[in-house]
Amino acid sequence: MKHLPVEVFIQRRRALMASLPNKAxxxxxxxxxVTRSRDTEHPFRQDSDFWYLTGFNEPDALLVLMKGYSEGEQFLFNQPKDKLMETWTGIRLGQEAAVIQLGFDQAFMLTEIDQQLPxxxxxxxxxxxxxxxQALYSRYLFWRQQVRARFKRVxxxxxxxxxxxxxxGEMRLIKAPEEIELMKEAARISAEAHCRAMQVCRPNMYEYQLQAELEHEFRMQGASGPSYGSIVGSGDNACVLHYVENKDVMQAGDLVLIDxxxxxxxxxxxITRTFPVSGIFSLQQKQLYSLVLKANLLAISLTRPGATLDELHQAVVHCLVTGLVELGLLKxxxxxxxxxxSYKVFFMHGTSHWLGLxxxxxGLYRxxxxxxxxxxxxxxTIEPGLYIAPDQQGIDPLWQGLGIRIEDDILVTATGCEVLTSGVPxxxxxxxxxxxxxxxxxAGV
Ligand SMILES: [Mn+2]
Known part of the structure; x- marks a missing residue:
């Protein structure tokens, strides 16, 4: 397992402060x-900003930075060591080790925060x-009152x-080389899981069984799990953009869309891939699939420094609309x-979003x-799609209930781009x- 060295996080904290005035x-x-039910909790997922700056994976902590402060610049408030609690919920890093392992100038117990922050x-x-x-903001107001009460000459x-x-957001938008390595690994594992799903898919399996195959592969390869709720939608379900129930039996002759x-x-x-449950595309499926693939490849071919996501989206829309007219689906x-x-009945989402933690x-789009x-x-991401609802009016029933999306993760390079998810055909x-x-x-990608 690759781990980032502590210097990376120290350097990020310094870089963040560098752009700000003294004593910021x-x-x-x-x-x-977060409670899941009674006394059990949802699996813990660290806040992305906090993780980016600390590499510290415990709840109930606060990162405090103060540029040019006499007693240090980088502080952590975190949970104290507690033998009894640690027996139940796992080892806590504590304050001493936080200074050594995470590179802070000082670490305090969270209970000291109202004393130190003012x-x-x-x-x-x-x-x-x-x-x-809101919780932090109301705490901040309390600390301000404390300053007035305790430091009258401020x-x-x-x-x-x-x-x-x-x-x-602007810092996180541009990925450093060590982040790109981790993103390549996330993309590689994701691609292998999609390959596994294609290989094991058979008619009459349940959608949730394909989900289990994917998520098994994620964990087997050292990922912490899915990065969002896995979508496995076969047949008409592929037309529901955020279908996460994954409860139906997959029928021969249908497509299945996995995001x-x-x-x-x-x-x-x-990653999104769409493939036939029984392994062979029908004529209509082939025609619509080829169109979405064409749009996906077109957007990738246009990606380079200086291009914009708006341009890619416009190119995708133009490509899809031209194809829909050729197929007689738009007139x-x-x-x-x-x-x-008019195309929005068939393609109602954007082509891209930033990807990272x-x-x-x-990161700003505009x-x-x-x-x-x-x-x-x-x-x-580049993720064009076409969705023909099962009840779409004025359409030959052969097309109804087809949902196709092809999504790849794209890194912008000095001269063009690199497709991080090319490991799945x-x-x-x-x-x-x-x-x-x-x-x-x-088989050829
Ligand atoms: Mn996406």
Missing amino acids: LLLVPSATL KLLAEASEVWMPIED ASLPARITDLSQQL AGAEYQGYAGD GEVEALIEAE DVHDV QDGKARPLEEGMVF KTIEGIEGLMKGEDHAA
Whole structure:
């Protein structure tokens, strides 16, 4: 298992502070445990910003940074060692080890926070924190009152809070080489799991059984699990974009759409493949599938620094609408159909989203009212789709209930892009070959 060295996290904290004025105070809270039922909790998932800056995977902690502060710049507040609690819920790092292993100047018990924070706040020039965190915000107001009560000679408290999420979003949007390594691993495991699903799929299996095959592969290969709720939708279910019930029997003759990805060291894989339950595409399925694949490949071919996600989306829309007209599924002039957004009954979602520690990752999509140009080190998805609802009016029934999406994870490189998810086939020959039992490399990606 690859682990990032502590220096990476220390350096990220320094880089974040470097862009801010002296005595800027930064607060980044960890995630907390969420009750699932009575006294059991949902599996813990660390807050992505907190993880990005600390590599610390415990709940109930707060990262505090203060640039140029006399007693250090990097502080952690975390749970104390507690032999009894640790017997039940696992080892806690504690304060001493947090300093050594996580590279903090000082670590305090979380219970000391109301004592320590007003001291820092009394000297702060600015405050940066995620402003939508209500619990943190109300704590912050309490600390301000404490400053007024305890440090009467403080000339002025920071007059406003700046949203740290956006600042961090811009940092996280450009992936460093060590992050790209982890994302490649998330993509590789995700691709292998999709291959496994294709290989074991048979008519009359349940959708949840394919989900189990995928998630088995995720865990077997060292991923922490799925990076979002796995979608396995066969037949009409493929037309429900966020179908996660995965409860139906898969029928011969139907397609199955799988949108699932592994989470590795916090980083998300995100792949969609659509393939025939019985291993052979029908004529209509082939025609519609080839169109979606064409759009997927077109968008990939256009990806390079300086291009924008809007341009890719427009190219995808133009490609899909042209194909839909050729197949007789839309009637009229291509440009007029695009203008009227008539295609949205068949393609109602975007083509791309950023990918990283969050599956729909952070970072602005637009700057100064314009789509931002792609830069080396950005990672995003390309996922065109076509969905013909089972009750779609005025359509030959042969087309009804077909849902197809083909999604890859794309890294922008200096000169173009790299498809991180090429380990799972997406051509018709490649998929049919793999499902027939051909070696997957020989089947052709
Ligand atoms: Mn996606």
